[in-house]
Amino acid sequence: MNETALQQLVEQVSLQYFGKPFWHKASFNKRLRTTGGRYLLRSHNIELNLHYYETFGKEELIEVIKHELCHYHLHLEGKGYQHRDADFRQLLKEVEAPRFCKKIPGTQKTTKALRYEYKCTACGCCYIRKRKMDTNRYVCGRCKGQLVSI
Known part of the structure; x- marks a missing residue:
């Protein structure tokens, strides 16, 4: 899927589920790692994770688009557009978008970080640190x- 096909898909989903047009730009961002997409507050553009589309396909991409369009339409209307807001949660339920x-x-x-262990030569006390430290200092x-x- 290229950028123009993505733009058309977002505009179509906006009209189909929200009954409102999408006036801004939708694009893929290859640098996104931990999220399916994001809504940019200043430019009102939507960026979507290309890896997410390649892994799960078009159906799941549409679910992410619906989620980001919830942020988009609520923000432009001046309502609560953040995940914790009641307006946002209500709109998610109405369009059946995932949270x-x-x-x-x-x-x-990986959840386990590197650990550095140090021991005192005089009293034998042990120190465990996440960051390496200069033993001369x-x-x-x-x-x-x-x-x-150690």
Whole structure:
């Protein structure tokens, strides 16, 4: 699907489900990773995740478009357009749009971060850190002894 076909699809979905025209630009953004799409407040454009379309197909893309159009139409009408607003949730139910999109397989980040362990040579106290630290610059907080990386 190219950009012009996407633009026509968004305009068609807007008229079909909302009964209102879509006047701005819809495009694919290859850099989106964790979301199916996004509505840009300043320009009123909609960006959609190309990977999401390639993974799940046109039917799921239409569901994401409906979700983003809920943000679009409510924002232009001056109503609550954020996920927590009652207006937004009500419109989602009316057009049967999902509140959250599916996860793309294989794109989740690893939850366990790297850990660095340091031990004091004098008192034996252990320190676990997420970030690497300079053992020449820092000393033990208890006894001011030398730290060694484990």
